Amino acid sequence: MAVTRTFSIIKPDATRRNLTGAVTKMLEDAGLRVVASKRIQMTREQAEGFYAVHKERPFFGELVEFMISGPVVVQVLEGEDAVKRNRDVMGATNPADADEGTIRKTYAESIEANSVHGSDSDENAKIEIDFFFNEDELVG
Ligand SMILES: Nc1ncnc2c1ncn2[C@@H]1O[C@@H]2COP(=O)(O)O[C@H]2[C@H]1O
Secondary structure, X not given: OOEEEEEEXXXXXXXXXXXXXXXXXXXXXXXXXXXXXXXEOOOHHHHHHHOHHHOXXXXXXXXXXXXXXXXXXXXXXXXXXXXXXXXXXXXXXXXXXXXXXXXXXXXXXXXXXXOEEEOOOHHHHHHHHXXXXXXXXXXX
């Protein structure tokens, strides 16, 4: 299995509850290595740009407001089949549907305040990593 990279966000509901370390430990325990990490306050423009694919969805406005409601931690994760590995440990988007032992089942408050974001494909991982990081910030 190839070692690949994915992009992760620890969302404002999780940073607000001081869960950055707890969430990161679950990612690491799942076999992912943090090769870049920074805590940022996203601007409205960044949030709208990052989630542009959802701009016609009814929840877009609330999603943007939520993502700028507090700090987030953006991370690049590396591991075997990183996109799938990360999606497995995150669990379903809606915590009500997430499996036991996943990050969202353990910590998410709602489908919006669902603690983490993770890329859904290798192609989107590259786009999302490039949105927040320069190549020289990734230290494997
Ligand atoms: N009804 C909804 N369906 C899907 N995603 C939603 C909905 N409402 C809010 N969201 C959020 O929109 C986000 C888009 O991608 P994320 O993986 O960050 O996680 C998603 C959810 O947190």
